[in-house]
Amino acid sequence: MMKRVLIIATDGFEQSELMGPKDRLEDAGIATTVASLEEGEIRGWKDKDWGDSVQVDLTVGEVSTEDYGALLLPGGQMNPDILRMDETVIGLVKEFDAAGKPIAAICHAPWLLAEADIVRGKTVTGWPSIRTDLRNAGAMVVDSEVEKCGNLITSRNPDDIPAFSDALIAAVEQGAMENA
Template identity: 70%
Template sequence: MKRVLIIATDGFEQSELMQPKQSLEEGGFEVIVASLEEGEIKGWDEDDWGDSVAVDITVSKVAESDYHALLLPGGQINPDVLRLNETVIDLIKQFDGASKPIAAICHAPWLLVEADIVDGKTVTGWPSIRTDLENAGGEVIDRQVAVDGNIITSRKPDDIPAFVEALKDALADVEEDALEEA
């Protein structure tokens, strides 16, 4: 079974974690939620706090080699906190270095900027971060999904179906036993 790691913390955009997680699980993928601390993380649902999600593992215990892909949900709070965490940024760089799919939606491409993996890539994101993406060397487009190599980006919750489909397509190209060979 292919394994997808989601990295998030309090303030993740609820729909951008819950819907992809459910869709991937229904598609036969194992989905693991990692965060900065054990316990639960609380989502942000439009204009107030939303539901909590159980944390399966802390980022300090994550090994990139145990996963086939990385998913980064947005929200304003979540990626702004995560981009200050060296372990999170190092994990993103490791996934990129291994050419594994990295899917980031809404404000989450901020994390790709912080990991310095946007330069020369075609990307999209929430309108307020597009200047940051451009300043990091990305070619910014306004589409539901931008796929450039192993980097998959989307703009907003309305794009979730196309975003998840792009990640599933990328995972179809990844060998299931790739982890054992790594």
């Protein structure tokens, strides 16, 4: 598996949930690519207001899952709610899952996993307000800092970013060693 992680986000992503794991991945020597619905920049959400912008490297239509070893889905309310309505995004989530590649989703981002119908029979966690949605999609929902089930890595909120990032880094490193 390649030591490259695709990050899919759009305007309204939770600032810390994109930048925290992205920085941790890059510090570990893992390359990241930010993909979004449109070219240019996307704006984060921080402390109940707009946060910093992040440069988009590719549109989701330009992404090939073969180029990446894992997928990172940051939360925030707006970001995953917009993304789960985009067929290309959901198709990419399904492709990463079908390939058995790690998919890390934090906070509200597990909505995308439910939309892609890949949580059925899996144990996951997420922000409290989406837990009923995850249960209704067939998941077993727990309240834990980080939950790993198969190729899925989920966490609840920004406080979980260190454990979430560590779990994703470990999964990417393990995959890179297995495919070396």
